[in-house]
Amino acid sequence: REKINMVFQNFGLFPHKTILENTEYGLEVRGVAKEKRRQLAEAALDSANLLAFKDQYPNQLSGGMQQRVGLARALANDPDILLMDEAFSALDPLIRRDMQDELLNLQEEKQRTIIFITHDLNEALRIGDRIAIMNDGQILQIGTGEEILTNPLNDFIKEFVEDVDRSKVLTAQNIMTAPFTTNIENDGPNVALSRMRVEEVSMLLAVDKRRQLKGSLTAEAALKARKEKLPLTEVIDKNVKTVSPDTLITDIFDLIYDSPTPLAVVNENGRLLGVIVKGRVLEALAVNSSEA
DSSP states (O other), X not given: OOSEEEEOTTOOOOTTSOHHHHHHHHHHXXXXXXXXXXXXXXXXXXXXTXXXXXXXXXXXXXXXXXXXXXXXXXXXXXOSEEEXXXXXXXXXXXXXXXXXXXXXXXXXXXOOEEEEEOSOHHHHHHHOSSEEXXXXXXXXXXXXXXXXXXXXXXXXXXXXXXXXXXXXXXXXXXXXXXXXXXXXXXXXXXXXXXXXHHHTOSEEEEEOTTOBEEEEEEHHHHHHHHHHTOOGGGTXXXXXXXXXXXXXXXXXXXXXXXXXXXXXXXXXXXXXXXXXXXXXXXXXXXXXXXXX
């Protein structure tokens, strides 16, 4: 009644009660005073954009709206844990995706523990921070979506995930490689050119002492700096395309398709984590295509 609330597959709304009365129900069972439970229920409906429908009955709402009432009813109790039993499986695909988006937005706002039961692996991969795969009442593997896709622990899980489009799940951190860099606070053009020769590359990413990305340095720019006795800070190109570690491969492809340089992977503080070259993106997409 207080710690855990549930959202059911088939909505579980009382047909003879209004939307507001349905949302109040858990609070009423807990013995919350009428005026207080009305305030809490209306706030929950407002957050679900349903307050205008509070005096209507469930059969007057669409399936997606009814499920949002069920979600509002659970949240009105302010539970520590929200248990969702195939909550979106009765909805059509478009509404289902909208509800998934709404759940993600809600989780970002409320920060609750949500246990979501589903038979749809793509749904689990889209909304789950961690996924537990069960068979015959036993948990076979627990991990992030990426861990399960890239390292299935047995043949059952491998077969279970084989049809998943990995390009819509795997991210930049899965395909990035170690970058070749030059510290522009310490290095001069001769050091940068020497590193390019050793690594057999024609470009380095420019960072500072804290590995904050500052730009890119080509061999031509380094030669210009040596000839004109300029610091590297004056010849680097600051227009480097960047992505975050959790950017999906499908989104990366659009960015790197016509980019003359690799993509830099940086965290929220601008620290360089890795680099993505076009070949790695194409390789990841090719692997997914061959598996399909």
